[in-house]
Amino acid sequence: MKIIKFYQADQRIEEFFAMLPADWQESIVPDWDLYKKDTSLFIGDENGRIVAGGLLFTKSAPEMESFANTASELFLHGAVYLGYIWVPETERGKGLGSAWLQHVQHIFPQKTFWLTIEDESLIAFYERNGYRLIKENRLTGEWLLIHSV
Numbered sequence: 001m002k003i004i005k006f007y008q009a010d011q012r013i014e015e016f017f018a019m020l021p022a023d024w025q026e027s028i029v030p031d032w033d034l035y036k037k038d039t040s041l042f043i044g045d046e047n048g049r050i051v052a053g054g055l056l057f058t059k060s061a062p063e064m065e066s067f068a069n070t071a072s073e074l075f076l077h078g079a080v081y082l083g084y085i086w087v088p089e090t091e092r093g094k095g096l097g098s099a100w101l102q103h104v105q106h107i108f109p110q111k112t113f114w115l116t117i118e119d120e121s122l123i124a125f126y127e128r129n130g131y132r133l134i135k136e137n138r139l140t141g142e143w144l145l146i147h148s149v
Contacts, residue, residue: 004044006042006044006099007042009045009053012050015050019053020084024086031062041054041056042054044100051096052097053084055084056080056082061081065140067116067135070134070144074114080113080114083115085100097125098125098129112146116144116145126145
């Protein structure tokens with residue numbers, strides 16, 4: 001039986017970054033020093049191996065141009081941005097993404113969470129996990145979803 005532990009793992013950030021697709025690495029790694037003070041890494045760990053993970057941003061996040069005004073307002077009201085949510089391809093379809101989202105929401109039950117996606121097919125996944133679509137930018141192919149208490 002597999003046992004997955006979910007926890008905050010800021011000390012494993014380099015390992016997490018190495019798992020991400022190259023374009024994601026390019027958007028976060030060079031500027032990590034700007035974000036790390038107000039950002040936490042939460043992972044799903046199976047026997048020392050990261051099987052799910054993502055970053056929780058509390059002040060600002062990279063690549064918010066499409067939704068800059070909304071992002072500023074959400075951060076101002078204490079909402080947490082979920083970014084770089086990643087499950088390795090070999091682990092997909094096992095409910096790990098949903099389990100990661102549920103864990104984060106359980107730890108911070110009074111927080112509003114939001115995220116942006118660039119793959120429209122993911123909208124249904126996030127809606128199944130309690131998120132709702134509030135904005136879209138068809139020109140850039142981005143969607144903003146929110147999960148409120």
